[in-house]
Amino acid sequence: MKDLAYLKLMAREYPTIRAASSEIINLTAIQGLPKGTEYFFSDLHGEHEAFIHLLKSASGVIREKISETFSHILPEKEEVELANLIYYPDRIMNQLELSGQADDDWQRVTIYRLVQICKVVSSKYTRSKVRKKMPPEFAYIIDELLHVDYNDDNKRVYYSEIIRSIIDIRIGDKFIIALCELIQNLTIDCLHIIGDIFDRGPRADMIMNELLQFHDVDIQWGNHDISWMGAATGNLACICNVLRIAISYNSFDVLEDGYGINLRPLSMFAARVYRNDPCERFSPQILDENIYDAVDPGLAAKMHKAIAVIQFKVEGQIIKRHPEYEMNDRILLESIDYGKGTVTVEGKEYPLLDTSFPTIDPENPLALNEEEEELLRTLQLSFMHNELLHRHVRFLYSHGSMYKCYNSNLLYHGCIPMREDGTFEELLMEGAFYSGKALMDYVDNKIQNAYFLPEHTSESRDARDFMWYLWCGAKSPVYGKGKMTTFEHYFIEDHQTHKEPMNPYYRLSIKEEYCEKILKEFGLCGESAHIINGHVPVKIKEGESPVKAGGRLFLIDGGLSKAYQSKTGIAGYTLIYNSNHLALAEHKPFDPDKESTPKVSVVENMKHRVMVADTDKGTELAGRIEDLKELVAAYREGIIKERVE
Numbered sequence: 288m289k290d291l292a293y294l295k296l297m298a299r300e301y302p303t304i305r306a307a308s309s310e311i312i313n314l315t316a317i318q319g320l321p322k323g324t325e326y327f328f329s330d331l332h333g334e335h336e337a338f339i340h341l342l343k344s345a346s347g348v349i350r351e352k353i354s355e356t357f358s359h360i361l362p363e364k365e366e367v368e369l370a371n372l373i374y375y376p377d378r379i380m381n382q383l384e385l386s387g388q389a390d391d392d393w394q395r396v397t398i399y400r401l402v403q404i405c406k407v408v409s410s411k412y413t414r415s416k417v418r419k420k421m422p423p424e425f426a427y428i429i430d431e432l433l434h435v436d437y438n439d440d441n442k443r444v445y446y447s448e449i450i451r452s453i454i455d456i457r458i459g460d461k462f463i464i465a466l467c468e469l470i471q472n473l474t475i476d477c478l479h480i481i482g483d484i485f486d487r488g489p490r491a492d493m494i495m496n497e498l499l500q501f502h503d504v505d506i507q508w509g510n511h512d513i514s515w516m517g518a519a520t521g522n523l524a525c526i527c528n529v530l531r532i533a534i535s536y537n538s539f540d541v542l543e544d545g546y547g548i549n550l551r552p553l554s555m556f557a558a559r560v561y562r563n564d565p566c567e568r569f570s571p572q573i574l575d576e577n578i579y580d581a582v583d584p585g586l587a588a589k590m591h592k593a594i595a596v597i598q599f600k601v602e603g604q605i606i607k608r609h610p611e612y613e614m615n616d617r618i619l620l621e622s623i624d625y626g627k628g629t630v631t632v633e634g635k636e637y638p639l640l641d642t643s644f645p646t647i648d649p650e651n652p653l654a655l656n657e658e659e660e661e662l663l664r665t666l667q668l669s670f671m672h673n674e675l676l677h678r679h680v681r682f683l684y685s686h687g688s689m690y691k692c693y694n695s696n697l698l699y700h701g702c703i704p705m706r707e708d709g710t711f712e713e714l715l716m717e718g719a720f721y722s723g724k725a726l727m728d729y730v731d732n733k734i735q736n737a738y739f740l741p742e743h744t745s746e747s748r749d750a751r752d753f754m755w756y757l758w759c760g761a762k763s764p765v766y767g768k769g770k771m772t773t774f775e776h777y778f779i780e781d782h783q784t785h786k787e788p789m790n791p792y793y794r795l796s797i798k799e800e801y802c803e804k805i806l807k808e809f810g811l812c813g814e815s816a817h818i819i820n821g822h823v824p825v826k827i828k829e830g831e832s833p834v835k836a837g838g839r840l841f842l843i844d845g846g847l848s849k850a851y852q853s854k855t856g857i858a859g860y861t862l863i864y865n866s867n868h869l870a871l872a873e874h875k876p877f878d879p880d881k882e883s884t885p886k887v888s889v890v891e892n893m894k895h896r897v898m899v900a901d902t903d904k905g906t907e908l909a910g911r912i913e914d915l916k917e918l919v920a921a922y923r924e925g926i927i928k929e930r931v932e
């Protein structure tokens with residue numbers, strides 16, 4: 288028998304045998320439904336337009352449902368119009384109303400069609416689950432329309448009367464929007480973001496705004512997300528890093544219009560210090576024009592160099608504070624011969640491509656000058672007291688983690704660090720070694736500490752520094768490379784020095800036996816277990832496939848990031864896991880004026896249709912059913928009294 292106190296608590300919600308029994312019946316019925324569809328995305332990298340479109344269109348699935356619902360008889364043009372209405376109901380309704388196209392006839396036909404689609408996409412959910420997703424003011428009417436049989440002669444009049452009165456009382460537009468949102472919501476049951484929402488592309492803030500409103504989402508942090516989270520904790524190296532990357536991609540809008548970070552102190556400082564320096568090595572890459580904050584590329588290059596030099600200084604200081612990071616050879620500002628204009632990396636001397644360092648004291652290269660100190664203080668304040676950024680970061684914390692085990696799959700962004708011989712790499716921290724799952728748990732805990740511990744404790748300081756280690760440290764599971772050669776990219780011509788050796792994980796994990804080893808480490812086994820991984824762009828055009836290790840590993844960094852599309856040859860993936868199969872949707876570069884359907888390939892057919900009972904949710908429900916049965920028994924035996932009103 289369960290703890291009596293626990294049963295009594297349950298009795299408050301189910302005060303009678305009847306109430307408990309009907310919940311048992313309800314939950315048992317849910318167990319017998321097909322599982323909801325999960326969507327996996329990774330490496331969004333600020334590409335808000337492309338990502339939001341994929342989300343709204345359920346990566347092409349809504350379009351498919353439209354065709355299916357009307358047995359492919361609607362003309363293509365009408366299908367596209369309907370699809371666009373479902374994706375962007377507010378905007379499209381507005382346009383149609385302004386142009387006078389949304390007349391009563393149009394509304395009637397549209398409501399009728401949307402209800403048909405809604406029936407199809409809601410068919411695998413319980414009536415109660417669907418109802419909970421409806422806006423309360425329309426729940427009753429939508430529910431009626433979904434369940435009245437239009438072909439029943441007696442009900443046909445009733446059905447059309449409902450629609451007619453919706454239009455008559457002038458709520459047709461709102462009703463249409465509600466139906467569109469319901470269709471969207473029902474199509475994606477659950478969304479997984481395998482990291483790297485931020486950096487490179489124009490508006491990560493808009494992606495975050497969208498995710499904040501999504502009904503069911505989890506996030507596995509990527510190195511770029513952690514760099515922004517570190518910046519929000521006030522970590523100076525992370526602050527410089529996010530600014531440097533944004534400026535290097537000419538992404539001023541995300542900083543200024545998005546998060547309201549005032550870059551004027553930085554631009555004034557840079558313009559003065561590098562007055563006569565063209566900062567050629569720091570010209571920004573212009574992939575997207577800023578809409579709100581256009582900055583002259585010459586000035587952007589100066590700001591870019593200014594923040595990069597400050598970043599190298601503060602990174603050097605962190606490395607000195609933490610010998611346990613084993614990164615002393617990465618303090619490259621101390622390896623420069625300022626007289627000769629060379630730098631020594633791993634014992635080899637190279638000429639510097641840029642030798643102008645007006646802010647560096649060769650005797651003490653890591654020291655910030657007064658102006659730099661002042662500038663950093665201002666920037667730090669604007670990151671630490673930034674309402675929108677913190678709302679987003681809190682969401683990353685509440686919905687995110689280093690990894691997630693979900694329905695037999697293991698989700699993480701980077702890697703589980705390994706050695707060449709296939710054993711798990713160990714990180715020595717605070718006198719203990721961490722590897723495999725223990726390493727992921729340790730790191731997760733540190734990330735929590737960085738944000739939630741009181742700021743002035745040494746534990747908090749240590750955890751905040753560690754956020755930067757996670758961005759680029761050799762044993763960081765979200766980075767997974769031996770070193771980060773940012774300095775070399777800017778200052779050394781020899782491309783050999785730009786290489787960033789991949790952790791052996793990437794070579795080993797494409798073999799089934801190592802995937803199984805990793806899955807086992809996380810308590811997962813059997814044929815239905817997979818690893819879902821992001822971080823490394825898949826070079827489709829060189830014949831690489833995202834499906835690896837005999838189908839046990841999916842590497843789904845498919846290049847949503849414009850910056851990487853020339854490498855990958857496509858514009859991103861969505862992995863879709865419904866009750867019948869696992870499928871990969873491969874996307875073409877996003878064009879806002881063209882509706883394009885992705886190429887979808889089924890990568891694994893399920894042996895039998897996966898029901899809720901087979902999922903994690905099912906296990907949870909089974910536990911709940913057992914508890915309720917005990918409650919019923921307790922009522923029957925008189926251990927707990929029924930509360931009949």
Ligand SMILES: O=P(O)(O)OC[C@H]1O[C@](O)(COP(=O)(O)O)[C@@H](O)[C@@H]1O
Binds near residue numbers: 850
């Ligand atoms: O998580 P990702 O996308 O691999 O980003 C980290 C990588 O980005 C880099 O900083 C390069 O960035 P860019 O391609 O944006 O210049 C590499 O040095 C580093 O390995």
Ligand SMILES: [Mn+2]
Binds near residue numbers: 700822823
């Ligand atoms: Mn990454």
